[in-house]
Amino acid sequence: AQSVAQPEDQVNVAEGNPLTVKCTYSVSGNPYLFWYVQYPNRGLQFLLKYITGDNLVKGSYGFEAEFNKSQTSFHLKKPSALVSDSALYFCAVRDSRGSTLGRLYFGRGTQLTVWP
């Protein structure tokens, strides 16, 4: 079975401070991992993905994520948070094996609030 856990419903940080949004996953084979961001009343926007290779993945808007196979984690990070980063963040996983379906399994989301 494939699943994603985002252990924090809410993360609060001050502008300019580093931020981390946590994600752990469970898959049978090798994982494909994704981060999405959602602003109020909008669709999800793709931020970054891990397929293979370098464990540190860089994405849009200055975000990056670190893949840790031993800890089955894929935490989202940003060195310096902006107020405009405040949004709902989703982690998703897909098993590298299987059909062409391409289904993703999403976490419940983490609400990030960056205060001035």
Add this chain to the structure above:
Amino acid sequence: SQTIHQWPATLVQPVGSPLSLECTVEGTSNPNLYWYRQAAGRGLQLLFYSVGIGQISSEVPQNLSASRPQDRQFILSSKKLLLSDSGFYLCASGGRVYGEAYEQYFGPGTRLTVT
């Protein structure tokens, strides 16, 4: 890159009325298509997915149905809406190359309120 269109953007419907939400995709061909529902601004529930014209798989038994009459068109329907059908409906499109981890692209969503 892909662009996903959804309409209407918002909809208020009485209980028992029919529903039709439409999703169209630009910038790709033969995509996998998905309908999600998001309740209370949080987790995503996969409702339906399609790997081709006329091919629909349902994830959960419910009051809704889906159809794919054309390669890049995906429709979500109901004959009689329930209060519990209220939510934010998202259409997504993803690549279908075997073994490739194509990300899904999402439309702007439809906010449905059943009164």
